[in-house]
Amino acid sequence: MKRYDAIIVGGGHNGLACAAYLARAGRKVLVVERRERIGGAAMTEEVFPGFRFSVFSYVVSLLRPEIIRELELPRHGLHILPLESTLTPLRPDGKAGDYLAQWSDHDQNRRELARHSVRDAEAYDEFGLLLHRMARAIKPLLGVAPPDPASLDLRELWDLWRLGRYFRGLPEKDLHALWKLLTMSAADYLDEWFEGEALKGTKSASGIIGTLLGPRSPGTAYVLLHHYMGELDGVFRAWGFARGGNGSVSAAIAAAAQAHGAEIRTQAPVSKILISGSSATGAVLDNGEELRAPIVVSGADPRRTFLGLVGEQHLPDEFAAAIRRYKFRGSSAKVNLALAEPPRFICMPQPGPHLRGAISISPSVDYLERAYDDAKYGEISRRPYMDIIMPSMLDPAMAPPGKHVMSIFVQYAPYHLNGGWNDARREELGDTVVNTLAEYAPNLKSAILHRQVITPADIERIVGLSEGNIFQGELTLQQMFFLRPAPAWARYRTPIRGLYQCGSGTHPGGGVMGAAGRNAAMEILGARA
Amino acid sequence: MLKTTPFHERTAPLCASHAWRRWAGHVVASSYELTHEREYHVIRTAAALFDVSPLYKYMVRGRDAGRLLDLVVTRNVQKAAVGQVLYTPWCDHAGKVMDDGTVARLNDTTFRMTSAEPNLRWLQDNAAGLEVDITDVTGGIAALSLQGPAAGSILASIGAPALKYFRIAPATLHGIAVTVSRTGYTGDLGYEIWAEAGNALALWDAVMEAGRPYGIMPAGLLALDMARLEAGLILIDVDYVPARKALIESQLSSPYELDLGWTVNLDKERFNGRDALVAEKARGPAWQFVGVEVEWSSLERLYAEVGLATRLPSATWRMSVPLYADGEQVGYATSGGWSPLLKKYIALAHLRSRWAAPGTPLEMEMTVEHRRRRAAARAVKKPFFDPPRKRA
Ligand SMILES: Cc1cc2nc3c(=O)[nH]c(=O)nc-3n(C[C@H](O)[C@H](O)[C@H](O)COP(=O)(O)OP(=O)(O)OC[C@H]3O[C@@H](n4cnc5c(N)ncnc54)[C@H](O)[C@@H]3O)c2cc1C
Numbered sequence: 001m002k003r004y005d006a007i008i009v010g011g012g013h014n015g016l017a018c019a020a021y022l023a024r025a026g027r028k029v030l031v032v033e034r035r036e037r038i039g040g041a042a043m044t045e046e047v048f049p050g051f052r053f054s055v056f057s058y059v060v061s062l063l064r065p066e067i068i069r070e071l072e073l074p075r076h077g078l079h080i081l082p083l084e085s086t087l088t089p090l091r092p093d094g095k096a097g098d099y100l101a102q103w104s105d106h107d108q109n110r111r112e113l114a115r116h117s118v119r120d121a122e123a124y125d126e127f128g129l130l131l132h133r134m135a136r137a138i139k140p141l142l143g144v145a146p147p148d149p150a151s152l153d154l155r156e157l158w159d160l161w162r163l164g165r166y167f168r169g170l171p172e173k174d175l176h177a178l179w180k181l182l183t184m185s186a187a188d189y190l191d192e193w194f195e196g197e198a199l200k201g202t203k204s205a206s207g208i209i210g211t212l213l214g215p216r217s218p219g220t221a222y223v224l225l226h227h228y229m230g231e232l233d234g235v236f237r238a239w240g241f242a243r244g245g246n247g248s249v250s251a252a253i254a255a256a257a258q259a260h261g262a263e264i265r266t267q268a269p270v271s272k273i274l275i276s277g278s279s280a281t282g283a284v285l286d287n288g289e290e291l292r293a294p295i296v297v298s299g300a301d302p303r304r305t306f307l308g309l310v311g312e313q314h315l316p317d318e319f320a321a322a323i324r325r326y327k328f329r330g331s332s333a334k335v336n337l338a339l340a341e342p343p344r345f346i347c348m349p350q351p352g353p354h355l356r357g358a359i360s361i362s363p364s365v366d367y368l369e370r371a372y373d374d375a376k377y378g379e380i381s382r383r384p385y386m387d388i389i390m391p392s393m394l395d396p397a398m399a400p401p402g403k404h405v406m407s408i409f410v411q412y413a414p415y416h417l418n419g420g421w422n423d424a425r426r427e428e429l430g431d432t433v434v435n436t437l438a439e440y441a442p443n444l445k446s447a448i449l450h451r452q453v454i455t456p457a458d459i460e461r462i463v464g465l466s467e468g469n470i471f472q473g474e475l476t477l478q479q480m481f482f483l484r485p486a487p488a489w490a491r492y493r494t495p496i497r498g499l500y501q502c503g504s505g506t507h508p509g510g511g512v513m514g515a516a517g518r519n520a521a522m523e524i525l526g527a528r529a
Numbered sequence: 530m531l532k533t534t535p536f537h538e539r540t541a542p543l544c545a546s547h548a549w550r551r552w553a554g555h556v557v558a559s560s561y562e563l564t565h566e567r568e569y570h571v572i573r574t575a576a577a578l579f580d581v582s583p584l585y586k587y588m589v590r591g592r593d594a595g596r597l598l599d600l601v602v603t604r605n606v607q608k609a610a611v612g613q614v615l616y617t618p619w620c621d622h623a624g625k626v627m628d629d630g631t632v633a634r635l636n637d638t639t640f641r642m643t644s645a646e647p648n649l650r651w652l653q654d655n656a657a658g659l660e661v662d663i664t665d666v667t668g669g670i671a672a673l674s675l676q677g678p679a680a681g682s683i684l685a686s687i688g689a690p691a692l693k694y695f696r697i698a699p700a701t702l703h704g705i706a707v708t709v710s711r712t713g714y715t716g717d718l719g720y721e722i723w724a725e726a727g728n729a730l731a732l733w734d735a736v737m738e739a740g741r742p743y744g745i746m747p748a749g750l751l752a753l754d755m756a757r758l759e760a761g762l763i764l765i766d767v768d769y770v771p772a773r774k775a776l777i778e779s780q781l782s783s784p785y786e787l788d789l790g791w792t793v794n795l796d797k798e799r800f801n802g803r804d805a806l807v808a809e810k811a812r813g814p815a816w817q818f819v820g821v822e823v824e825w826s827s828l829e830r831l832y833a834e835v836g837l838a839t840r841l842p843s844a845t846w847r848m849s850v851p852l853y854a855d856g857e858q859v860g861y862a863t864s865g866g867w868s869p870l871l872k873k874y875i876a877l878a879h880l881r882s883r884w885a886a887p888g889t890p891l892e893m894e895m896t897v898e899h900r901r902r903r904a905a906a907r908a909v910k911k912p913f914f915d916p917p918r919k920r921a
Contacts, residue, residue, distance in 0.1 A: 118650075
């Protein structure tokens with residue numbers, strides 16, 4: 001039997017990143033992935049001949065620059081293409097010109113915003129600057145294992161003291177602004193700044209991604225900031241579309257891991273984590289094969305890891321209870337389309353740069369809140385929020401020449417659907433999405449060559465994300481920082497000695513970010529992140 | 530798409546250089562000719578015509594218009610006479626400069642404000658409870674600036690009234706209704722002409738026609754930048770970071786630190802930033818904004834050491850250049866260049882107050898043939914160039 005220093009359960013991008021850092025430090029590492037391909041929710045697949053879909057996650061926004069540098073991801077094939085505009089059609093039907101666009105060029109953007117509201121155009125920069133400062137203020141939290149304020153551990157106390165001193169050093173007005181962001185709803189927060197419905201709708205959308213909350217739910221303002229974090233590294237240009245889809249992010253990290261000597265096995269589902277006494281000793285695969293290592297790191301989500309692979313009998317009651325309470329409540333779906341021609345939006349009918357950016361179906365906060373109302377009571381939003389990109393416009397190799405792929409992120413499609421998910425409900429979701437979008441771009445229906453609909457139940461089944469939550473657990477304040485995934489166990493360690501976690505279910509949370517994988521590796525290596 | 534100004538139909542065919550620069554979301558000529566040199570000299574010898582339409586412009590009207598402006602800007606607006614124009618900065622509540630521009634009193638209750646950055650929201654937010662109407666007229670008003678010793682004669686020949694320095698009056702130029710102010714950004718004799726955008730082309734034609742016998746030339750922003758440097762006039766985003774864009778504390782400046790203390794009227798009972806400014810005045814500002822002159826002989830020596838004749842910048846530079854005294858960095862220059870008229874290498878600089886007195890010996894960093902050197906310099910009084918005709 002081969003022996004390893006560490007076994008990583010799950011070849012999601014975080015598991016791969018963790019493996020790469022451990023291998024880089026000279027550890028003998030094995031990654032075991034249950035699927036036939038790596039990447040987890042960061043995966044590209046040729047779903048329809050000639051058409052490649054970034055099946056689940058579709059943009060790179062939060063990938064940590066230090067990971068790009070340290071693992072030399074560009075050398076291993078990562079190429080991030082800029083995705084710089086957002087087009088929000090103001091209403092279905094309507095006429096040419098009924099849109100709000102946000103452009104990367106400052107002058108062009110200001111002019112466009114002023115078309116709707118001069119006040120908003122002026123507030124925009126100040127808002128951006130404030131969020132920039134806020135993001136900077138909390139950024140130091142991302143790269144470290146979060147200290148628990150209730151802990152008596154010396155190292156944690158030291159970290160806590162450093163953080164406390166850091167926060168006390170922030171200007172008073174920034175502290176006030178931060179408190180507001182932590183407590184308010186995205187809608188209320190945006191109301192303090194803007195008057196335009198489409199602008200507020202579109203901006204508030206980043207506050208609800210991956211949650212079963214609406215833009216008027218308190219706490220969503222913070223999520224807005226979480227997603228803003230990526231823009232901090234603006235100079236680094238880490239925001240955009242990965243050439244080849246998000247699978248190429250995973251592939252680049254995997255290549256780095258392999259270059260450092262890590263082994264990666266696919267079609268190797270782990271059925272159990274081996275525990276002897278109170279220590280992890282390895283993992284057993286579905287086929288009965290046993291793998292031994294003094295360190296086992298799980299990149300699967302906390303529920304799957306602890307209630308599935310470990311088993312409650314090995315866990316302190318309180319911890320098991322916290323994991324049972326940890327909320328998933330998936331609410332997002334994906335519709336991926338292969339298209340014979342690009343969509344023609346009524347509001348901007350000509351082909352143009354807007355198709356190289358995001359298209360957001362978020363005409364107002366009310367629209368999003370109504371979409372949420374349906375989901376609150378277990379139904380698919382009749383008119384869902386959609387975040388759309390056209391990968392083939394950025395990387396033509398994603399589709400045959402002249403043809404296109406469209407990626408539609410959809411909210412809300414609640415995991416806990418009344419009556420449960422089945423094929424009919426999946427098609428119903430697909431129809432709702434296509435019909436809604438066709439109201440803005442009527443040529444869409446006839447252009448569709450192939451349609452892939454992914455419900456939260458599918459996300460759970462395919463990627464293994466519990467309840468289909470895209471972030472391995474809701475990104476809400478009550479389960480972030482030192483509370484993710486459970487109080488006192490936020491520093492990648494677990495009550496089982498030698499068992500670590502490295503997935504999005506740990507701090508700093510979801511997104512193709514790699515931070516959890518890297519932080520976990522640092523914790524294991526005993527290094528200070 | 531970038532905006533073009535109401536004069537674009539005239540300026541575009543004249544722009545032989547095809548060198549355009551962005552200004553507040555518009556394109557305007559950097560220079561019309563292939564180089565800007567002659568355009569600069571025309572400012573000082575005849576009259577140069579600038580398209581300054583991109584300036585933000587606001588009409589502020591109503592019973593409380595003066596009160597609002599007094600709340601916002603540092604100078605005393607209500608004391609201004611009808612027909613007077615005030616140059617003024619304005620501050621946030623911490624007394625840090627947000628922008629600078631002019632306020633013109635058109636009549637008892639009507640003012641026009643110009644600014645470099647958009648300010649509608651700021652004005653509206655400050656107007657809570659006041660009886661005042663604020664309109665953004667940026668796009669509706671076309672603006673020309675005619676600068677140089679012949680500017681007065683040219684405008685008089687088409688019907689402009691005589692105006693004192695920093696005064697404004699309505700006029701009819703060649704049949705076109707305008708307001709004319711004796712203002713500008715060159716430190717020379719100069720006027721600015723404000724007209725409805727629809728009359729822009731006719732106005733351009735009238736002024737160019739009238740100016741021909743006097744040697745008028747259209748001039749671009751490169752020439753303007755050289756003139757404003759000689760005049761010691763500050764430029765937003767270049768010489769200071771406006772408070773709204775500052776990311777860190779040290780990027781902020783108070784009016785005192787920008788040598789704009791003369792615009793701060795602490796006799797006014799209430800205006801944005803007053804408390805902070807009272808305290809700063811008592812304390813004395815930590816920084817000063819001064820002129821710096823580089824010593825020719827030192828410059829010449831640095832070049833001679835590498836076997837080269839002295840090289841000079843052909844246009845005003847805009848970057849941060851370290852200044853040293855007593856062996857440590859004591860400040861930085863933010864604009865600088867060669868004055869063809871004064872035959873001096875000059876710069877505008879922020880210096881710690883201790884080293885800001887005129888005559889203080891300094892050293893300015895220079896890159897000479899790929900190597901960082903230091904040239905001898907000294908703090909001097911602004912403006913570098915101040916002809917009597919400016920105010921006469
Ligand atoms: C539809 C969708 C859209 C998204 N859009 C974006 C986006 O645009 N931008 C963004 O930044 N983020 C997005 N996200 C979130 C982001 O993709 C995830 O947060 C991130 O990919 C999670 O990575 P991970 O490595 O932590 O976990 P995962 O990707 O969940 O990886 C876990 C891996 O473990 C494997 N595994 C589980 N159990 C076992 C077992 N027993 N044995 C072996 N292997 C096992 C799984 O197969 C999987 O490969 C999206 C997610 C989804 C689902």
